[in-house]
Amino acid sequence: MRTGYGVETVRAAERELMAALPDGALMRRAAAGLAAACAGLLGRVYGARVVLLVGSGDNGGDALYAGARLARRGAGVTAVLLSPERTHEGGLAALRAASGRTVVAPGAVVEGTAEPLGALIARADLVVDGIVGIGGTGGLRPAAVELADAVREAGVPLVAVDLPSGVDAGTGEVTGAAVDAAATVTFGAYKPGLLVDPAREHAGAVRLIDIGLGPHLPPVPDVEALQHADVAALLPRPTAETDKYRRGVVGVVAGSARYPGAAVLAVAGALRSGAGAVRYVGPGGDAVIARFPETLVSEGPPQHAGRVQSWAIGPGLGDEPASRRAVEEVLAHDVPVLVDADGLRLMDVGTVRARTAPTLLTPHAGEASALLGVAREEVEAGRLAAVRDLAAHTGATVLLKGSTTLIAAPPGGSAAQASPVRVNATGTSRLATAGSGDVLTGLAGGLLATGLTARDAASVAAYVHGLAGRLAPDPPSATDVADALPRAWQDVLRAG
Incomplete structure (x- = not known):
């Protein structure tokens, strides 16, 4: 399982660890891991051209120390200093001692040459982004935007130090210009912004470097992402004494005269959920x-x-009036209930909050915005905050669909308060097809019938549904996704 921690939690862990280490040891650990990752991307270090984009914080120091290591291995390393008066002194001295060069900000020429900075970037084999650290907020400043644009236009691969500059490490929000990384090398722990869109889209492939933070991090993270083994442990498996009723019966209320396909697709998902029977x-x-x-x-x-x-x-x-009555009837049952799509518009939030049995809501951003009374853009820009707010507002577990599917349990009670938001790692744009969400509804509803908690049912359903989207033929329909669910299920079980 991947776990992510907020900025202040990571900083507190770093302070504890640094107090037990020699001065500068933690940064050297990070720089060693960063340099190794860069060397792996370069393939051949000797003779490679590396450009460091260096800001004023410790991220810039990490980049400089890593650059010094690459320079000692024969790479030509140039550091672009955006705040020369506040550049990390030890890192800068290490780079210069290793024969690295420097240039001050965009528009200048490289130290000791007449080469414009733009040409230097265009000739680079790799760019390292050490502009802003995990405490940065807001988009890039103009000088950094100019550098990021030059890298993008040149098509040079960029490695971000800890996280791409310009994204919010704690929330995943991107409120202005941000770096687009081919890869991100993060230290000690994942940050939520590396797992949650829209920031995740800027991170590329993420590699975690262990610098010894583990013992200093709290046992409960802010976010977590299940992996195959975690999901395999949750999948329902019948025993020798199991019959169809012990496996669980799921009731599906879906479709209408106008949309009969929704009924078919929701039942398709339910039949592949591990439940023993489906009542439609x-x-x-x-x-x-x-x-x-x-x-x-x-x-x-x-x-x-x-x-x-x-x-x-x-x-x-x-x-239809009958549809509203059906939603009211279902919510009156003392069993777990999943509400999706039209049901979200027809349900009464007060009724949901008053339920004692678990409730799972599965909105997309538009439905979530209507329930919260905010603009859809606000939900999409701040997905982590939105899913937490909606769980608190409704008293239900919420699966927020989208480019990053998030699952949040409602607050209240020590167990719920200790539950991190779950981030689904298998989502794919291939699932953006009509009816795909109906399949997910049936799948998650059936998993509820097998006895999984609302949080686990939502997490397992999102994970397996995402895998099915990847395994379905190209281009996939919702029926293809439903048909691929058994393959996805078996894929998880084999790995687990």
């Missing part, structure tokens, strides 16, 4: 039976469908 309620029964004859179909209402261990409601319901 709604007007799409004929379409569902034609595609999945194993489904238990009822025209409704939900309270007459038979016993279930969870409900999944919402996709394709439309605005």
Whole structure:
């Protein structure tokens, strides 16, 4: 499992560790890891041309010390100093002792030559971004923007030190210009901004360097990202004594005369969730039976469908009065309930907050913005804050769909307060196709029926759904994604 910690938590851990180490030892550890990562990207260090973009903080010091190591191995290293009067003195001395060169800010020429800075960047084999550290806020300053543009225009690969300059390490927000990295070398712990969009889009491939922070970090991170082994441990597995009812029965309320496909797709996801049976309620029964004859179909209402261990409601319901009544009925059941799509518009938030059984909401950014009463752009720009706010507002577990799918449990009670936001690592733009979310609804609802908590059901569903999107044929439809779920499930189990 990948775990991410906020800026102040990381800084506190660094202070504790530095107090137990010789002066400068922690920076040298970081620089050694950074230099090794750069060498790996270069392939051949001797004769390579490396440009360091150096700001005034410790990130600039990391870059300078790493540059000195590369220079001693025969690379031609030039440091561009954006704040020469505040450049890390020890790092700068180390680079110069290793025969590295310097230039002050954009527009100047390289020390000891007549070469313009733009030409130097264009000839580089690698650029290292040490402009701003994890405490930086807001976008890049104009001089840094000029450098970032020059790198982008030249097409030179860039390695970010700890995180790309211009992104918010703690929230994943990007409020102005930011560096686009091919790779990011981060130290000690992942930061939320390296896992959460839109900042994640700027980070490229992320490599974590162990500098010894582990014992000084708290046991509960701010965010976490499950991996194959974590998901495999959560997947429901029947035993010799298990029958279809012990595996769990999920009720699906989806579709309408106008959108019968939503019913079919939600049932497709539910049937591949590990639940023992699927009860479908709604007007799409004929379409569902034609595609999945194993489904238990009822025209409704939900309270007459038979016993279930969870409900999944919402996709394709439309605005009919019967749909609103169905949402009210389902939320009145004392079993876990997943609400998606039209169900999110039709539900009463007060009713959700008053429920004692778990509730899982699965909005996209537009639906989340309507529930929170804010602009969609605000949700998309600050996804981490939005998912936390929505969980607190509704008292439900929230799966916020999007380029980074996030899962947050509601606050209240020591266990919930200790739950970090989960970040799904398998998401792909291939899932941006009509009906894909309906498949996710059925899958997560079925996992609720198997006995998983709302948080775990949402996390496992998002993970397996994302893998299915990657495994489906290109270009995938929602039906292709549903059909790929068994392959994704087996892929997880093999790795776990």
